[in-house]
Amino acid sequence: MNETEKYIGEICALDVKKAVFSLAAKDSNYKKATVRKISENTYQIERFTEKQAFHENFPAEKLEEKVNSLFPKDFSQAEFFTDEYVYGAKITKKGTLLHNRRKNDSPDGEISHNRVKKHIIDVENLPPVFAELGIMTGDGKIINSKYDKFKQICRFTELINDEVAKDPKETFNIIDFGCGKSYLSFVIYHYFSEILGKKVRITGLDLKQDVIDKCNTLARKYGYDGMNFVCCDVNDYTAEEKPDMVIALHACDTATDIAIARAIDWGADYIFAAPCCQKEARKMIKPKNFGIITDYGIINERFCAMITDTLRAKLIEYSGYSCDITEFIDMEHSPKNLLIRAKKKPSADRYKKAKILSQIEGIKDEFGIDITLSKLLLNK
Ligand SMILES: C[S@@+](CC[C@H](N)C(=O)[O-])C[C@H]1O[C@@H](n2cnc3c(N)ncnc32)[C@H](O)[C@@H]1O
Incomplete structure (x- = not known):
């Protein structure tokens, strides 16, 4: 297990409410992806192409596997939101993992407080x-x-x-x-x-x-x-x-x-x-x-x-x-x-x-x- 996989393992052991993946690889079909906890035992991945979004629901125990499939293969930047902290991770051009942690100011896992990003319409x-x-x-x-x-x-x-x-x-x-x-x-x-x-x-x-x-x-x-x-x-x-x-x-x-x-x-x-x-x-x-x-x-x-x-x-x-x-x-x-x-x-x-x-x-x-x-x- 390399350092990035180890880090992802530690993050996925936390109660991750949402993850946002960005800086897509040139050969990736997707521009952005998010993973959300939609119920106690289920997460949903939303993958975005230029004009379309694709959804996939999966059980909570597969979170680590799914995150590993996105980061760093398709995206070189990720943010993981728990109620308390936002964990940021980035893979540099040389392939080094950089990571940090900051307080989560909007504990529902959202980035901006003036916006409602709950997905009511499935x-x-x-x-x-x-x-x-x-x-x-x-x-x-x-x-x-x-x-x-x-x-x-x-x-x-x-x-x-x-x-x-x-x-x-x-x-x-x-x-x-x-x-x-x-x-x-x-x-x-x-x-x-x-x-x-x-x-x-x-x-x-x-x-x-x-x-x-x-x-x-x-x-x-x-x-x-x-x-x-x-x-x-x-x-x-x-x-x-x-x-x-x-x-x-x-x-x-x-x-x-x-x-x-x-x-x-x-x-x-x-x-x-x-x-x-x-x-x-x-x-x-x-x-x-x-x-x-x-x-x-x-x-x-x-x-x-x-x-x-x-x-x-x-x-x-x-x-x-x-x-x-x-x-x-x-x-x-x-x-x-x-x-x-x-x-x-x-x-x-x-x-x-x-x-x-x-x-x-x-x-x-x-x-x-x-x-x-x-x-x-x-x-x-
Ligand atoms: C830009 S479209 C928006 C349609 C729809 N609400 C949407 O967002 O997809 C504006 C609509 O308002 C209608 N409209 C404009 N003035 C109107 C009026 N005085 N009475 C009834 N309908 C009107 C037009 O026929 C048109 O279908």
């Missing part, structure tokens, strides 16, 4: 409807070109899980604004009904008749009685029953504002909106004091998107919700990677409302921007 157990939707192959692999979208909807669902798993309510009524092909609606339906075991009703709204027809056909075919898709402009939709949650993933331009405004009007408990193209503010922006912002096209575009989302978050807070904005997905999976998430507060704070309103007015006054959401909520 790609191996997705129902066959996802093959018909066109996101996975008949034998259960995510289609290369859909991998980024799949990542987005999984992370979106994981962030919903963070809130909903604590909510004792047994029935949820959800509206998906600008649902498109509805991968997100179907994953969320699967999550609520199969993983949480709750009753769920999801209504998807979109302008495109063909995608709405296809989604309704698939929902009926697979017996998803709680799913319904409506072809309409989101502006014209009226809900028959109060929705508990409004979701919008990349609903175009101001469709995000309509989604948020309707959620607030309905008194929905949760809002999850990942905005898409944001053209509206670009037509209006006229800074009083910071004219240089509009001198460069890309800076202007990004600034307008940031001001729009800042105003949206402030308007949501003004309307009695707690709200934050998080990067729900790495940039490589979508540049439109901000998620506005909000939860209705039990009661409003009048002093705070006045302060938030003056912040909103201050932004509008400085930049000359008055977004759709502001008109819908404040000009009633």
Whole structure:
């Protein structure tokens, strides 16, 4: 047994919760790999090619064997997470093993605390409807070109899980604004009904008749009685029953504002909106004091998107919700990677409302921007 194998043996004798393998060998098929403990006796390897992820579950007693098969053959760097420490190991160009240990600041084994990396959606157990939707192959692999979208909807669902798993309510009524092909609606339906075991009703709204027809056909075919898709402009939709949650993933331009405004009007408990193209503010922006912002096209575009989302978050807070904005997905999976998430507060704070309103007015006054959401909520 060489020094590296001995080291791996010692590490695998600890309660390893997660391991991350990087610095792939030139001849390796994989770019990265992770190993996670998914139950007391089971681990899962996730191997990543450029565009695809492959999963394999294996019993805990095989951990050492599996780690030896990855490190250092396919990857020359590894990190092993236990609740207490992170153990780092690297093989130098000369083949020497270097290793260190640091305190684990996020004991669930995650690297970044603002991100939820629990894998709620198990790609191996997705129902066959996802093959018909066109996101996975008949034998259960995510289609290369859909991998980024799949990542987005999984992370979106994981962030919903963070809130909903604590909510004792047994029935949820959800509206998906600008649902498109509805991968997100179907994953969320699967999550609520199969993983949480709750009753769920999801209504998807979109302008495109063909995608709405296809989604309704698939929902009926697979017996998803709680799913319904409506072809309409989101502006014209009226809900028959109060929705508990409004979701919008990349609903175009101001469709995000309509989604948020309707959620607030309905008194929905949760809002999850990942905005898409944001053209509206670009037509209006006229800074009083910071004219240089509009001198460069890309800076202007990004600034307008940031001001729009800042105003949206402030308007949501003004309307009695707690709200934050998080990067729900790495940039490589979508540049439109901000998620506005909000939860209705039990009661409003009048002093705070006045302060938030003056912040909103201050932004509008400085930049000359008055977004759709502001008109819908404040000009009633
Ligand atoms: C970028 S796609 C996103 C689709 C889906 N949510 C996803 O993430 O895969 C935006 C969708 O919003 C729909 N949409 C845009 N404006 C809309 C409106 N006013 N009413 C209904 N649907 C709208 C478009 O038809 C399109 O399918």
